[in-house]
Amino acid sequence: MSELSILLKLFEQNKISRRQFITQATALGLTAAISPALFSSAAQASTPTKGGRLVMGCTGGSTTDSMDPATLTSNMNQNLNWQIRNNLVEIDHNLQPIPELAESWEATPDAKVWRFKLRKDVEFHNGKTMTSEDVIYSINHHRGEQSKSGAKAYLESIKDIKVDGKYEIIFELSGGSADFPFIMGDYHLTICPAGTTGQQWEEGIGTGAYVLQSWEPGVRAMATRNPNYWKEGRGHFDEVETLSIVDTNARTNALKTGQINYMDRVELKTVHLLKRMPGINVTATTGTAxxxxxxxxxxxxxxxxxxxxxxxxxxxxxxxxxxxxxxxxxxxxxxxxxxxxxxxxxxxxxxxxxxxxxxxxxxxxxxxxxxxxxxxxxxxxxxxxxxxxxxxxxxxxxxxxxxxxxxxxxxxxxxxxxxxxxxxxxxxxxxxxxxxxxxxxxxxxxxxxxxxxxxxxxxxxxxxxxxxxxxxxxxxxxxxxxxxxxxxxxxxxxxxQMVEASSEKLGHGPISGHMALDGMRNGERWWMKK
Missing domain, CATH: 3.10.105.10 (Dipeptide-binding Protein; Domain 3)
Known part of the structure; x- marks a missing residue:
């Protein structure tokens, strides 16, 4: 592959900016070889477009999986959770908290009281408008005495949760918590309609970019784009299909033959061979895993x-x-x-x-x-x-x-x-x-x-x-x-490192090291190139 081709590939994958592209091409004496059409094509490939189907092969899926946010354990249902639901806070690719369902937050100087202002006019998939009532119910779902939630320990410092109107929540803590916004970005703490219980969790009603159409634990899930999604510039695919493919060789073969276009946990013994295959991109991301x-x-x-x-x-x-x-x-x-x-x-x-x-x-x-x-x-x-x-x-x-x-x-x-x-x-x-x-x-x-x-x-x-x-x-x-x-x-x-592979037809921005599959949000963040 030529140096120019490498630079173009990096630009297409949003790994370098337009300015970085031009600077490096100039340093290599390649500017004369760059036609406006070539650069325009690369820029177009890196711009999100709507349409297409993302098909993922994930590890860890089990027939005992549930879509109850308190019990999420596998890559399959963690990723599906963020296809269909949102948090108050999102953890971005720099491992920093940014607003999601909460449009802003502020704390008292001792970090004991946190006030979150919610976005207005956000709808659940069933048409219900999200309010502070839903947020309190969703958070308290993990706080009960009998709760087995993986997020329960994070929430033990909460003394009280109060409502200040339909769109403001006040958390009173027993002690200061400088990292409290990070906690609200934990994958368990997605917001669901108040009153959700029992088998209703498996219906997957949320505010996310996709609406759950079918769900077979440890086997397959299908979700379609939410036409009323509130977040700009996210949720590009028409459909997202998530498959549990535990065997690494089976996942790899599915990617090679086009049955899937994204896989997690590449077999490292043969990753060098996968890198040589035309039409496949391999990424290695350092994070907390x-x-x-x-x-x-x-x-x-x-x-x-x-x-x-x-x-x-x-x-x-x-x-x-x-x-x-x-x-x-x-x-x-x-x-x-x-x-x-x-x-x-x-x-x-x-x-x-x-x-x-x-x-x-x-x-x-x-x-x-x-x-x-x-x-x-x-x-x-x-x-x-x-x-x-x-x-x-x-x-x-x-x-x-x-x-x-x-x-x-x-x-x-x-x-x-x-x-x-x-x-x-x-x-x-x-x-x-x-x-x-x-x-x-x-x-x-x-x-x-x-x-x-x-x-x-x-x-x-x-x-x-x-x-x-x-x-x-x-x-x-x-x-x-x-x-x-x-x-x-x-x-x-x-x-x-999180080593994953995908079809070169998929586009994306900077990849998060927060969790696998682009912080478990590739369904929302990625797109199909035209």
Missing amino acids: HYTMPMLVDQKPYDDNNVRMALKLIVDREELLRQVLRGYGELGNDHPIAPVNRYYNGELDQRKYDPDKARFHMKKAGMLDHTFNLHAADAAFAGAVDAAVMVQEQAKKAGIKINVVREPDDGYWSNVWMKKEWCMCYWGGRPTEDMMFSVAYANGAPWNDTNWEHKRFNELLLAARAELDNEKRAKMYGEMQEICRNDSGTIVPMYN
Whole structure:
């Protein structure tokens, strides 16, 4: 491919601006080769157009999936959720909160009271106008005593929610929360009509760019463009079809043969081959996503930190990064805060593979004769079974025995994750430290998948949430990462880039690293080129 062709491709994909295109072409002495028609064609290709069908092949779909926003777990239903629904706040591609159903917000100086002004004349798919009543109902859906919502932990600081007319909401918090707008952008907290309950969640009534037409959990969903969508410049496709295709090879073949035009989690072993295929674009986006191996610390022998430390030390992270991710990622350090997060602690020593030290800790725990079951399925992430087998081999040098238990892909998230004592797992990450720690590491959090509890950690979590001094806050989050690294039941071997592939017929702007599939919003943000 010529240098000019490369520049044009980058411009078509909105990866460089018109000015950057001209500057780089000039520096390379290529301006004479650029005809107005050629540049005009590239500009037209990067301009959103209406029409066409987006067909996606996604991982993780399960027959146990639900469209209840409180229980979203798989890429399939998380993405579908944002096709058909909106939040008060959207997290953009720079991991910053921007207005969505809320047109603005403001806080008191202590960040304890937040006032959100809602957009007016926004309609649900059933024709009902959205008001503050719907917002309060939707948020309270996750706050109930019996709630199993993954967002429940984020909302525990809310003391009261008040209405100030039909289009203003006031949140009163028990303590300051500098990140509160980020919380309102969490994918669970989409706004639905007041009174929605039970089977009604599966109807998918929302305010989103698409109207749900059919929904087969773990199989297929079909949605059509909302003719009354309120958001300018979004929702371009006539139809969006979302398919659960758990097997990586099946997803890849579906893309190659044109059965789908977008796939997540490209097989990294063969990504170099996919890159060579005409008509296919491969993107690799760095974000907050990471792979984990959680252990239930309230079960023996994982209640002993010597066991946990030994298992952390027998993981050769560099080999996993090289073999499983093919270099598309960064080394993990046994905490969930990614290098792109604001308060990432880059001063912590990188944990390394150390069989001798691992053996020392395991012997100290008296568990050298124990065989550890590591439960795995590629539903956790592409290559999860291979990664588990690699860890099994790595442990042998320390004299530690691991039995890899291969689980079915279907139902993995409901039958294995948070149920089996040690397993493979994937986290999309969160845009802030408070959100990530609150949902997966705080004491009593619904998705604390190790049942870990640490007094100092939980004290720091509350203090950092309310701290408005940036330097003090960074110090607190740095200490929390160190506590996780040295005590928690979570092994974090690597942060992965989100490697996905699509037809070159699809157009898009800057891709978000917030979550997979362009922050789970590719249905709303992308378009079909003419």
